[in-house]
Amino acid sequence: MVKISKPVIHEIDYTVDGLKKFSESAVNFKKKSRKYLLDYPTVYIINNEARENTYNVYIGETSNIKARTNQHLLTNDINRELSRLPTTNSASMFVIGHEYFNKSLTLDIENKLMHYLSTVDQVDTVYNRRTNQQNKYYTSEYFEEIFSKVWQELRKKNKILFPLKSIIEDSALFKASPFHKLTxxxxxxxxxxxxxxxxxxxxxxxxxxxxxxxxxxxxxxxxxxxxxxxxxxxxxxxxxxxxxxxxxxxxxxxxxxxxxxxxxxxxxxxxxxxxxxxxxxxxxxxxxxxxxxxxxxxxxxxxxxxxxxxxxxxxxxxxxxxxxxxxxxxxxxxxxxxxxxxxxxxxxxxxxxxxxxxxxxxxxxxTNQMRIDAEEQTIDWIRNLVDNQIVLNIPNDDKGYEIKIFDDAEKMHNAIKEKSKNQEKGISRVVATFDWKYVDKRKPENEEYWMVKDNDFKIPWNYQLKPKNKSVKYKDVSWAEQPHTINEAGSTYTVQGFDLNYVGVVIGPSVKYRNGKIVFDKEESENRKAKQRRTLKDGSKEYLSDFLLKNELNVLLTRGIHGLFLYAVDDQLQEALLKAQKGEIKIG
CATH class of the missing domain: 3.40.50.300 (P-loop containing nucleotide triphosphate hydrolases)
Structure with missing residues (x-):
């Protein structure tokens, strides 16, 4: 197994004098550092602290760092976006070198730095042009490990500009970024x-x-x-x-x-x-x-x-x-x-x-499944549950995707809380089918919050609890990214289109199990938009609840990247799911 060395990172003032000092002091660098920074391709990050702890950045790569920096400083026509970055004393540049850097690898590192920095809260603007995704090349197998080491070393120099990778990777902004490496x-x-x-x-x-x-x-x-x-x-x-x-x-x-x-x-x-x-x-x-x-x-x-x-x-x-x-x-x-x-x-x-x-x-x-990090038989189990409305035995998954059935909703909520505590595991949340009343901008008569309830378990619906940290503004942050929402239940209205690392789904009473099949009961749903009749173009009015409630279940069950936890309110469905967990479902 190849041991990947740390990158060489040198910070200079982003000024003509800063470049001059860098050039003059390079003769005193260690031999390897001088070689990787001056003779090899490098990646660089120009960062300007426009306001306190708020940055504008430009990320680039070059085969000649001194010449390229000089161009940026003296010839702004080369890069019009960069001309908007004021070259003041608050601007600095990180120059990054590594023994494995070649043209393709530096382009990939540049692209991934754009991806990460464009989703950092403290970064206002990323001034860059089009993406430069590379495919296979000589050192591509080491790319992810090298990038992780680059980020770790950058964090040592500026923890505000370079926060923990796991925090960035959990953000909705990161997951929707245009800088993802495409399949x-x-x-x-x-x-x-x-x-x-x-x-x-x-x-x-x-x-x-x-x-x-x-x-x-x-x-x-x-x-x-x-x-x-x-x-x-x-x-x-x-x-x-x-x-x-x-x-x-x-x-x-x-x-x-x-x-x-x-x-x-x-x-x-x-x-x-x-x-x-x-x-x-x-x-x-x-x-x-x-x-x-x-x-x-x-x-x-x-x-x-x-x-x-x-x-x-x-x-x-x-x-x-x-x-x-x-x-x-x-x-x-x-x-x-x-x-x-x-x-x-x-x-x-x-x-x-x-x-x-x-x-x-x-x-x-x-056709590729990009969200659920599971083997094909696990994805097939979820698809059978939704599409064919049948419960099969839960397969073992060698990739580690976890489908777990709980006999109590409170236990499931606690398990999701445990997953969410671990920053490496990322954001995990409880969600529920829309089977408990919720009226936006109105308080319930006899309780403080609109609640999802089953026996002794109860949890407020989304967007009702107030954040503990009043100094943080969550207006532009998705529901799941707000820390206090670990004590709420999400719905299709808050999680559709978003990923969770682990999702705990409370399957409400509108989803039942009868005669070996999952069926949908609109009378148990509180989703007025799904259970009302629709006037069709021929003038007839038709209930579409079977189709729409099935889609609601589909959206909720397909949020989890690494795991799906389930609890069903309907006794017969809960019994079937617990049997499936034990491998006791008889086929045929």
Whole structure:
């Protein structure tokens, strides 16, 4: 086994004098340090403390650190973004060298530093250009270990700018970052979409639909985030007009909207026109006309768009309206994550949009499971529970994914608390099916909070408890990232689209087990949007609760990266799950 050495990291003042001192003092460096910093490729981080404990950063790599630093200092035309970084005494530069550094490895280190630093709370802005993901190369097998050692050494120099990796990796911002290293499937999809967008813009058509499908956890959000970054940063250079293009990210989910807005602000992706780069569909539709369409619209979680009029939206189908207002629409769609009657698509309408995209070879289906870190038989167990509504014996998982059934909800909550205490295990939370009453912005009559209850167990629904640390502002932080929410139960409204390391699901009384099958009972659900009737286009009214409550269960069961803990209120379902844990389910 190869032992990976520590990197060499040297900090200099980011000034002409600082560069001069670095050059002069290099003769006194140890031989290896001098070689790795001056003769090998290096990675560097320019950081400017714009305000106390708040930084702007630029990350780069070079084969000649002295020449490249001189260019940054004296010739700002080389990098316009960098010219916005004031070269004051508060600016410094970390120069990073390593014996294994080559061009490909330094590009990967640069990209990963952009990924991590762009999600650090104390970093205001990352001034960089497009990503430079590398594939296989000579030292690629050592990349992760080398990066960890680089980060550890940087932490010794500045713990505020370089916090614990585990804290960063738990943030929703990190998980949705455009700087994730993409899989081959995602790279192929991204290249195909990018080419389609260029061809479509040059033909000047309106309403070209590119549909991206795949189950929960198949990497759709990361793909869209990466596309959004590249389209905003690079697309204008690729098309003949070279004019600034109007590219917008649309998302109909409050928590995800906040995450995308933060990404746009930190990475300089905000619009120069009056309309925000990241916004909700109704605001976009009400501000853009058919006569003046934008260039590209990306819709994450397009299954959350409305298919009927509601509130300020006066149309009939938001996706159709978006297609009339953009030359290209890239939509992520998962029919198994539709949760309310106002999002429901009738089968023939759904087939029409699929056919529209397939006609021009614009239908992309992602198959890899990116979230659940488990063996295939474990994923199959979850899919059988949801899709086929059957309970099978829980398989052993050699990758360590943990499915555990609890005979008491309180014990499950305590187990989730234990997982959450360990920073290496990351954020873990309890969630529940919407089977207990909750009314937003209203207090219950006889209790302090709206509660999820079973026997002696009770826990408040999400967004009710106040943080203990009043000095921390959690307005722009997702529900699960707020420490006090370990004592609340999340719902599909707070966790859809987000990851948890371990998820404990209280399966409420709307999910039952009868005659060897899971069934759904709308009378036990408090989710009015799932159990009310929907008026169909032929004028008939139909209950969609079986479909929508099944999707609710699907969203909750697919949040956990490393583990899924379960407790069922229905006695027969609980009995079946406990039998499955012991391997006592008889097949056939």
């Amino acid at each position: 081959r499937e995602q790279i192929d999809a991204k290249d195909k979409i990018y080419t389609k967008v260029i061809n479509s813009l040059e033909s000047d058509k309106v309403g070209e639909l590119i549909l991206v499908a795949g189950e929960a956890g198949s990497g759709k959000t990361v793909l869209m985030s990466s596309l959004f970054y590249d389209l905003k940063k690079e697309l204008a250079r690729e098309v003949e007009s070279k004019k600034e293009l109007k590219v917008h990210m649309i998302v109909n989910h409050d928590a995800q909207l906040t995450v995308y807005k933060q990404i746009a602000e930190k990475l300089g992706l905000t619009s120069k026109n009056n309309l925000e780069a990241v916004l909700k569909p109704t605001r976009f539709i009400n501000n853009i006309t058919n006569e003046d369409p934008v260039d590209v619209v990306i819709i994450d979680e397009a299954h959350l768009l409305w298919t009927q009029g509601k509130q300020a939206y006066r149309g009939k189908n938001q996706l159709h309206d978006l297609l009339e207002r953009a030359k290209v629409v890239i939509a992520v769609f998962d029919v198994n994550q539709i949760l309310t009657t106002e999002q429901y698509w009738e089968e023939d309408e759904l087939e029409k949009i699929k056919a529209m995209s397939k006609k021009n070879d614009n239908y992309i289906f992602l």
